[in-house]
Amino acid sequence: MKIAVGNDHAGFQLKPVVISVLEERGIEILDLGCYSAESVHYPIYGEAVGRAVASGEADMGIVICGTGIGISIAANKVPGIRCGLCSEPLSAELTRQHNDANVLAMGARTIGPEMARKIVETFLDTEFLGGKHAVRVEMLNNIK
DSSP: EEEEEOOGGGGTHHHHHHHHHHHHHOOOOEOOOSSSOOOOOOOHHHHHHHHHHHHHHHEEEEEEEEEHHHHHHHHSSSOOOOOOSSHHHHHHHHHHHHHSSSEEEEEESSSHHHHHHHHHHHHHHHHOOTTTTHHHHHHHHOOO
16 A cells, blocks of 8 residues: 655644554555645645545545645545545544545644544544445545
């Protein structure tokens, strides 16, 4: 499995926590930036991760900005991306089970490192339920 990771300056400090979880699991990482705390524009990184996942270059993605809102909007603009913004493990579980989310968004200014770790682990450990949810995901995929 390969996971694309992207962040803006606000997410720069939380990215190493995410990367450590992925490395502990032997997951290949596609780090699409940013690489410092210098101010940058979050849409660049949300789009980059979204495009990597949509093209198949990565299996899933994780994006981080200050609140997770802006970067999740950017990722969701890419066709085929279902990015869920999660601030606790239950949302991570449900966005995988019900929405087949392929990108996880988190806010570095709204959660701490231990919560981020739990969210990422839950996101990775949870499978899509299919069934009635597959119909709904297909409906989402058909929105143009």
